[in-house]
Amino acid sequence: MATREVSPGSQSVLKLRVWMSERLFGLAPAWALLAGALSTGGLHWRREEILLLVGSVLLVDGLWGQLWTQLAGQTTEPSDSVEGQAGLVAPLPYAAPGSPLSNLWRWLVGSRGEKVGRQPAAGWRALLLSCLLTSGVALLLGPIAVLLSAMAALLAAAARFIPHRTFAHRLAQGLFEMGLPWLLAHLVFGGLLQPGWPLLIAVDYVLLHAGALSLRSRRGLWLINLAQFVPLVSLITARQPFLSTAFSITVLAPLSWQAWLGRADGGGLSLGRYREVAQIWWWAGMLVTAWGIGR
Numbered sequence: 001m002a003t004r005e006v007s008p009g010s011q012s013v014l015k016l017r018v019w020m021s022e023r024l025f026g027l028a029p030a031w032a033l034l035a036g037a038l039s040t041g042g043l044h045w046r047r048e049e050i051l052l053l054v055g056s057v058l059l060v061d062g063l064w065g066q067l068w069t070q071l072a073g074q075t076t077e078p079s080d081s082v083e084g085q086a087g088l089v090a091p092l093p094y095a096a097p098g099s100p101l102s103n104l105w106r107w108l109v110g111s112r113g114e115k116v117g118r119q120p121a122a123g124w125r126a127l128l129l130s131c132l133l134t135s136g137v138a139l140l141l142g143p144i145a146v147l148l149s150a151m152a153a154l155l156a157a158a159a160r161f162i163p164h165r166t167f168a169h170r171l172a173q174g175l176f177e178m179g180l181p182w183l184l185a186h187l188v189f190g191g192l193l194q195p196g197w198p199l200l201i202a203v204d205y206v207l208l209h210a211g212a213l214s215l216r217s218r219r220g221l222w223l224i225n226l227a228q229f230v231p232l233v234s235l236i237t238a239r240q241p242f243l244s245t246a247f248s249i250t251v252l253a254p255l256s257w258q259a260w261l262g263r264a265d266g267g268g269l270s271l272g273r274y275r276e277v278a279q280i281w282w283w284a285g286m287l288v289t290a291w292g293i294g295r
């Protein structure tokens with residue numbers, strides 16, 4: 001099983017304990033990281049690079065996700081805590097229940113990991129431990145990871161003050177879950193950031209992810225559909241006919257499903273379900289595009 005902590009407006013920030021998520025393609029930061037690495041052409045699958053990639057996934061999809069949940073995902077006001085209505089303290093990602101690290105976490109956040117409202121200092125202790133773990137993993141990965149981890153924490157803290165149901169908050173989340181992981185991979189595996197297709201594709205998928213998170217009606221599909229053209233143009237420009245065809249297939253499936261959105265006969269798709277099934281194709285298309293421009 002997998003445990004997912006879903007705060008208002010958070011669909012892809014995952015809280016993993018031991019097992020990987022059943023929705024493998026729902027790991028948006030991990031796939032953005034892999035796409036960023038592929039787009040540089042600097043990922044050759046040597047042992048050191050694989051270890052670096054695994055450590056980076058732990059950082060962006062586990063520890064950064066923990067920071068987002070704690071800094072941006074909790075909307076509880078202090079007055080709510082007094083009445084015991086605060087949300088649960090998020091569990092530590094990638095820690096097996098009963099392990100020494102899990103026991104340390106439970107001791108820090110309280111004897112039973114109860115609600116923040118019942119233990120006012122628990123949230124701060126949990127945040128402190130998350131920051132320490134994030135800093136430790138980032139130090140192992142290098143100064144670039146440290147700098148971007150600090151930027152991720154600042155972005156998550158700033159997003160806390162943005163109304164959760166606005167596009168601005170979704171855009172911040174898209175930048176957090178797609179832009180920063182892509183940028184980390186691009187700098188780690190490719191060196192200096194250079195303007196061009198990799199950067200443009202990263203911006204494009206940040207907008208696509210923000211549009212998907214803010215999808216409330218069929219009118220919101222225009223941004224998602226428009227974002228599909230930039231990767232296709234990049235592959236055509238890179239003279240990759242086979243990959244252009246493969247990417248077109250990943251676009252056609254989600255487009256065809258849009259005809260069933262909100263059908264009154266009971267056989268249609270809800271917007272939430274459409275987002276879940278379509279993102280499999282979006283992230284597959286992102287990997288195809290990254291591979292094509294990085295060749």
